[in-house]
Each structure stands twice: as C-alpha cells, then as structure tokens.
Amino acid sequence: MxxxxxxxxxxxxxxxxxxxxxxxxxxxxxxxxxxxxxxxxxxxxxxxxxxxxxxxxxxxxxxxxxxxxxxxxxxxxxxxxxxxxxxxxxxxxxxxxxxxxxxxxxxxxxxxxxxxxxxGAEEGGFWLYVNEAEIRDEAMRDPVGVLGERLRFIEAEKPVEPGFIDALAEDEQGRLVVLEFKRVKAGEEAVKQLLRYVEALRARTSREVRGVLVAPDATEAARRLLERSGLELRRIDLRSLYERIKGRSAARRRSLVDFLG
Amino acid sequence: MxxxxxxxxxxxxxxxxxxxxxxxxxxxxxxxxxxxxxxxxxxxxxxxxxxxxxxxxxxxxxxxxxxxxxxxxxxxxxxxxxxxxxxxxxxxxxxxxxxxxxxxxxxxxxxxxxxxxxxGAEEGGFWLYVNEAEIRDEAMRDPVGVLGERLRFIEAEKPVEPGFIDALAEDEQGRLVVLEFKRVKAGEEAVKQLLRYVEALRARTSREVRGVLVAPDATEAARRLLERSGLELRRIDLRSLYERIKGRSAARRRSLVDFLG
DNA sequence: TGTTTCATCTTGCGA
DNA sequence: TCGCAAGTTGAAACA
Incomplete structure (x- = not known):
C-alpha cells in the first residue's frame, strides 16, 4: 500500500x-x-x-x-x-x-x-453513469424496446428556433415525432419546452407533428398540460434502462438490486 | 469548549x-x-x-x-x-x-x-452575503448612488404575465422603467427575460416603457440583443455595493481588502 | 477564451 | 408536494 x-x-x-x-x-x-x-x-x-x-x-x-x-x-x-x-x-x-x-x-x-x-492517495477506478444522452441514444438504438413503437430517427440535438430538440423521428404513418427526454419525473417546464418545439416545427412544415415526452413519470400539472396540448407521455423505467445500457459494457458488475433486496 | x-x-x-x-x-x-x-x-x-x-x-x-x-x-x-x-x-x-x-x-x-x-459541533455565527435582493433594495433606497439616475420606485417583485419583474419604477419624464438585476455578468437569457417583461407591460399600457438591465457586466451576445431591442445596461460595482450595504450593518468587520493588500 | 447547457444539481420560498 | 428562481453554482461541450 x-x-x-x-x-x-x-x-x-x-x-x-x-x-x-x-x-x-x-x-x-x-x-x-x-x-x-x-x-x-x-x-x-x-x-x-x-x-x-x-x-x-x-x-x-x-x-x-x-x-x-x-x-x-x-x-x-x-x-x-x-x-x-x-x-x-x-x-x-x-x-x-x-x-x-x-x-x-x-x-x-x-x-x-x-x-x-x-x-499518495489514488483516484481509483472509473465511474458509471446513466445520463439523458444515454437514454436518448438507447431509444434511438432500439425504439421498440424503449418506446414500444417503431420509429425512424432523423436527427438528435436538432437546432430549432428556441433551442435544440432532443431527438426528431418519423413514425410509421410518416408523421414527424419530436421527442423530449427526462431522466427524472418531468414537470410542467418540460412540457412547455416540448410544446414550443412542436409549435415551432408545425410553423415550418405542412406535415403532421407529434410531441412525445419520454420520462419515468410526470407531475399532475405536467400531465394536464400534455392532455390539453395533445402531446404524449411515454413512461420509461430507469432501472431496466440502466441494465440494458450497462449490461452491454464489457465490465459487468453487481447491481445495486443486491443491496436493495 | x-x-x-x-x-x-x-x-x-x-x-x-x-x-x-x-x-x-x-x-x-x-x-x-x-x-x-x-x-x-x-x-x-x-x-x-x-x-x-x-x-x-x-x-x-x-x-x-x-x-x-x-x-x-x-x-x-x-x-x-x-x-x-x-x-x-x-x-x-x-x-x-x-x-x-x-x-x-x-x-x-x-x-x-x-x-x-x-x-457537539456547532453551526456557528451568521453569514454575510450580498445577493440580488440586496442589490435591488440598495438601488431602491438610493437610485442616484447605485444607478446614477433619479427614479421613483413603484413596486418590487411585480407579477407580470411571464413571471415577476425585479422592480418597476418611474423616471423623471414619467416613463415606466422595468429593472432586471443580475449579481453576475448577464447573459443573453437575462436580456430575453427583460424584453419579455417590457413587451408584456407595453401591451398593457399606453405609457412609454424603458427596460434597464442592472449588472456588473454583460456578455457580447447580451449587449447586442440589448442594442437591437432598445434596452439599457447600467453597470454596477459589486465590491462598492458590498461596502455600502455591509457598512451600514451594526457589526462592522475587517474588509478582505486587508488581505488582498 | 467565452458561452451555453446539464446536474442525482442544491437550496429556499411560496402556493 | 410542486413550481420557480438563484447559485461564488461547477463542469463539460463547443465555437
């Protein structure tokens, strides 16, 4: 030592x-x-x-x-x-x-x-982490597995007037799909942001545009606003996403599930 | 002990x-x-x-x-x-x-x-700090000293459609003045916010409305947007504001200038 | 270097 | 609890 x-x-x-x-x-x-x-x-x-x-x-x-x-x-x-x-x-x-x-x-x-x-303290080993980008990438890699729907992804981080769309896709009916990813329970703010992107896109195209919020959950106010705005919520499970993403990495290690019992 | x-x-x-x-x-x-x-x-x-x-x-x-x-x-x-x-x-x-x-x-x-x-560890004494609210209060207390202009303050934290105006005042020409305070260098976001408030107010009154961003400095992008939008920037000096505000408090203590030399 | 965006943000306040 | 705003935010990504 x-x-x-x-x-x-x-x-x-x-x-x-x-x-x-x-x-x-x-x-x-x-x-x-x-x-x-x-x-x-x-x-x-x-x-x-x-x-x-x-x-x-x-x-x-x-x-x-x-x-x-x-x-x-x-x-x-x-x-x-x-x-x-x-x-x-x-x-x-x-x-x-x-x-x-x-x-x-x-x-x-x-x-x-x-x-x-x-x-002589040493930094020690590496660091695992699941972030928003990884969730998005996993959804793009396997739309059916993560979102339960066949989508063709067009672009990630697409710049649109108020900022950047997390991901833009096309569904089987040929409609554009704006996707907003949240790693934690989504609040009203996330829905407002999604709505701004959807509206900005609708103003620039004659195609039909869907807006989908992808999150583990949404607050009551967020769900109401989704409903009113005709936007969709796709629930995801962080735990299983973590398993999917990290399971693919070479160095597989014990899950915390062991401790949680 | x-x-x-x-x-x-x-x-x-x-x-x-x-x-x-x-x-x-x-x-x-x-x-x-x-x-x-x-x-x-x-x-x-x-x-x-x-x-x-x-x-x-x-x-x-x-x-x-x-x-x-x-x-x-x-x-x-x-x-x-x-x-x-x-x-x-x-x-x-x-x-x-x-x-x-x-x-x-x-x-x-x-x-x-x-x-x-x-x-038995104890939290210890109080905590000095200059925050945005204190800057705003000092500006309201002494507009000439802080902003270099005679203003009559009408309201602080005034609720207006998109949120709250930091402070609303009236200048010597009888124009309304929307003030946005920033303790740190202001970015484009601060200007956009100020602009939203100014426009919301203009929509609701026939009076002339000025927008003033009060900050130690502003980014290049922020200054361009100020210029384009016809808004104003008033620079303030944190150090002297700190001295003004804290100098008034009963418990006067040594300034860090002693250490800085 | 400056600027923007993300964060297990945290923290505090208010409804 | 939720929503919102500020932070010596820090840190990373990017121009």
Missing amino acids: TVEVEASLEPGLGEALSQVSEALKARAWLVLAGNCETSYEGRAASGSTPGDRVVMVKPDGSVIVHGPKGFKPLNWQPDTSSVEARLDSDTLELRAVRRSPREILVIRCARIYYLAVLK | TVEVEASLEPGLGEALSQVSEALKARAWLVLAGNCETSYEGRAASGSTPGDRVVMVKPDGSVIVHGPKGFKPLNWQPDTSSVEARLDSDTLELRAVRRSPREILVIRCARIYYLAVLK
Missing part, C-alpha cells in the same frame, strides 16, 4: 502550522476539523463568524469548507493558484487564491480539534 | 465499525478516510471502483464521498432517512437511504486510514 497517513488530535497551532505547511508543499490531502471563521471575496462577498468546520485541501488544490449541516460546503475554492498557511494573531490562517476570476478565500482557525494528512 | 473529538489511526474494521455505529447513533460528525468503492442508484445510477476516499457523515445525516480531485464529491446523499453501518465480507459497509426520491448510496471500505468523530 502506498498511502501514508499522519494525524494529530488537538494539536497546538504551531504544531498544526508545520504539519499543514508540509502537507501543502507535498500536495497531500489535508483534512482539518476546527473552530474557524471564513471570508470570501470575488464574484460575490461573503463570510461566516466562528463555527465548527471541517476543512479539506485536496492534492489538486481544491479547498472545501463544510459546516455541520447540509450537502453544500459553506465556502470553497475549486481552482486555486495558491494555498498558503501562516499564523496570525492566535489563529491558523489558510489563504486560497484563484486568478480569473480573481477570488480569495481566507479561513482562520482559533482551535483545531483534529488534523490529518494523507499522502 | 463543548466539542469532543475521538480519532483512530488505521483502525481495524471491527474497531472502526463500533466507532462508526456509535457516531451514527449519537448523530456525531464522522470523517473517515479509506480505500472504498461506492454505488449509487436513484435518480441516476453510478459507482466507482476502489479508490482513496474521504467520507463524511454530518450530524444532520448528509453523506458526502470525496475523491482526491475536484470540488464536487463523487457521491452524496443529502437528506437521508437512514444511515447504517455493518461489516460485510472484509469491508466496512455504509448504506445511506433516502425516500422520495428513492435513492440508495452504498460505500464499502476495505481499508480505513483514519477515522474521526466530532461530537
């Missing part, structure tokens, strides 16, 4: 400074818990008075400050040009600077509960 | 399990570094093969998994209904479940480099 760990419990600020400085120089992965205040100035200006924080400085220089609540960090700095540490009036001060946009994040810790340094 | 810390360096999995379980039960703040693999299934499906990770479970149940690079976590789970730990075939397994949307995140750690538990 290549990973080296070093940690201190409630270190003094002087001790902390030397460990932090060394970690930054070595481009190690630094995790620090302490009572800190933060200030940010750049695209906006913000700050927080002292509170308990977990501060992380990654090997690539990203700085992230978490409070005890929520998914989002309190402050951060993604593309730092420099991260520096020093002692300033009884605090350990970290300054993360970014050029373009010019931003500065200052973290001042009056007390440090815990400090850990990881050296 | 109320924060209690407990930490282990390279604990065995059994030892780690008991500490983790206890931390979860006590709703403590858990930070763990190890070699882990992750699987997520819910709104999407994703996963990563083993790699070095820092895993955080916050007192509110949020779970965040970071890899050694970048601002964004590899996996996360914001509003968990349950987080559980157990040993499974030589790994420490964490399962974070959320209902609605139904999602599950599974983290399996084969090795644990270190583990820290923080109890």
Whole structure:
C-alpha cells in the first residue's frame, strides 16, 4: 500500500502550522476539523463568524469548507493558484487564491480539534453513469424496446428556433415525432419546452407533428398540460434502462438490486 | 469548549465499525478516510471502483464521498432517512437511504486510514452575503448612488404575465422603467427575460416603457440583443455595493481588502 | 477564451 | 408536494 497517513488530535497551532505547511508543499490531502471563521471575496462577498468546520485541501488544490449541516460546503475554492498557511494573531490562517476570476478565500482557525494528512492517495477506478444522452441514444438504438413503437430517427440535438430538440423521428404513418427526454419525473417546464418545439416545427412544415415526452413519470400539472396540448407521455423505467445500457459494457458488475433486496 | 473529538489511526474494521455505529447513533460528525468503492442508484445510477476516499457523515445525516480531485464529491446523499453501518465480507459497509426520491448510496471500505468523530459541533455565527435582493433594495433606497439616475420606485417583485419583474419604477419624464438585476455578468437569457417583461407591460399600457438591465457586466451576445431591442445596461460595482450595504450593518468587520493588500 | 447547457444539481420560498 | 428562481453554482461541450 502506498498511502501514508499522519494525524494529530488537538494539536497546538504551531504544531498544526508545520504539519499543514508540509502537507501543502507535498500536495497531500489535508483534512482539518476546527473552530474557524471564513471570508470570501470575488464574484460575490461573503463570510461566516466562528463555527465548527471541517476543512479539506485536496492534492489538486481544491479547498472545501463544510459546516455541520447540509450537502453544500459553506465556502470553497475549486481552482486555486495558491494555498498558503501562516499564523496570525492566535489563529491558523489558510489563504486560497484563484486568478480569473480573481477570488480569495481566507479561513482562520482559533482551535483545531483534529488534523490529518494523507499522502499518495489514488483516484481509483472509473465511474458509471446513466445520463439523458444515454437514454436518448438507447431509444434511438432500439425504439421498440424503449418506446414500444417503431420509429425512424432523423436527427438528435436538432437546432430549432428556441433551442435544440432532443431527438426528431418519423413514425410509421410518416408523421414527424419530436421527442423530449427526462431522466427524472418531468414537470410542467418540460412540457412547455416540448410544446414550443412542436409549435415551432408545425410553423415550418405542412406535415403532421407529434410531441412525445419520454420520462419515468410526470407531475399532475405536467400531465394536464400534455392532455390539453395533445402531446404524449411515454413512461420509461430507469432501472431496466440502466441494465440494458450497462449490461452491454464489457465490465459487468453487481447491481445495486443486491443491496436493495 | 463543548466539542469532543475521538480519532483512530488505521483502525481495524471491527474497531472502526463500533466507532462508526456509535457516531451514527449519537448523530456525531464522522470523517473517515479509506480505500472504498461506492454505488449509487436513484435518480441516476453510478459507482466507482476502489479508490482513496474521504467520507463524511454530518450530524444532520448528509453523506458526502470525496475523491482526491475536484470540488464536487463523487457521491452524496443529502437528506437521508437512514444511515447504517455493518461489516460485510472484509469491508466496512455504509448504506445511506433516502425516500422520495428513492435513492440508495452504498460505500464499502476495505481499508480505513483514519477515522474521526466530532461530537457537539456547532453551526456557528451568521453569514454575510450580498445577493440580488440586496442589490435591488440598495438601488431602491438610493437610485442616484447605485444607478446614477433619479427614479421613483413603484413596486418590487411585480407579477407580470411571464413571471415577476425585479422592480418597476418611474423616471423623471414619467416613463415606466422595468429593472432586471443580475449579481453576475448577464447573459443573453437575462436580456430575453427583460424584453419579455417590457413587451408584456407595453401591451398593457399606453405609457412609454424603458427596460434597464442592472449588472456588473454583460456578455457580447447580451449587449447586442440589448442594442437591437432598445434596452439599457447600467453597470454596477459589486465590491462598492458590498461596502455600502455591509457598512451600514451594526457589526462592522475587517474588509478582505486587508488581505488582498 | 467565452458561452451555453446539464446536474442525482442544491437550496429556499411560496402556493 | 410542486413550481420557480438563484447559485461564488461547477463542469463539460463547443465555437
């Protein structure tokens, strides 16, 4: 194993400074818990008075400050040009600077509960993901299997006045079919967008144009608007789509179904 | 001080399990570094093969998994209904479940480099920030200072057909002025929105209607559309606005300018 | 580099 | 719960 760990419990600020400085120089992965205040100035200006924080400085220089609540960090700095540490009036001060946009994040810790340094951390293996484009591509590859209908696909990402149509196809009756894909439950907004595309297309052709929203589900308001607008909803099942798409990839791995029971 | 810390360096999995379980039960703040693999299934499906990770479970149940690079976590789970730990075939397994949307995140750690538990962490003090509403309010309070023009404000957040006008005012010539505020560089989208409001208002009144985009800057495309549409751009300076707004607040604190030098 | 679009967006507010 | 808008959004794709 290549990973080296070093940690201190409630270190003094002087001790902390030397460990932090060394970690930054070595481009190690630094995790620090302490009572800190933060200030940010750049695209906006913000700050927080002292509170308990977990501060992380990654090997690539990203700085992230978490409070005890929520998914989002309190402050951060993604593309730092420099991260520096020093002692300033009884605090350990970290300054993360970014050029373009010019931003500065200052973290001042009056007390440090815990400090850990990881050296030689490795990124690890690849990453699977099913996104909207993959759903669309799967539908184009096998319209009957995914949409339950024989369609001939004409174009994906077709530019039409208000933006881009996810996919344009032709059905067996020769009608144009505008397809809008959603990976999550579709709201009213998705229907409005689909409607804009359908209307834009109808204005430019004498052919009949259908609009189909492809999503796992739709909200009540979305369904009403579909109904009123004469548009269609095709439900898809993410799980089985995931299996179809990923099942084709060479490296097959255990499904989460195992865990879900 | 109320924060209690407990930490282990390279604990065995059994030892780690008991500490983790206890931390979860006590709703403590858990930070763990190890070699882990992750699987997520819910709104999407994703996963990563083993790699070095820092895993955080916050007192509110949020779970965040970071890899050694970048601002964004590899996996996360914001509003968990349950987080559980157990040993499974030589790994420490964490399962974070959320209902609605139904999602599950599974983290399996084969090795644990270190583990820290923080109890009694406090959110800490308030949070300063300049947002769009504050810019708007400051402009309404002092139109000459912020916009360089005498305006009489009629209404903020006025509902008009497509949505809400940020602010509606009247200029010295008695013309209506629709104001759209942006805290960051304005894109074409902001101009389109402003234009929709201006046109909606013109359709409902015989009075002359001006449209003013208030922003630190605008993209080239946005400026062209402003020009073509006969709308105006008023540039503002965030830094000085921040000083104006925050300077008024009772608790005056050191400016970041001190650090920027 | 700038601009646009996507995201397991998150978050907050309101109906 | 749904709809909507803002975010230091970040990150990727594209011109």
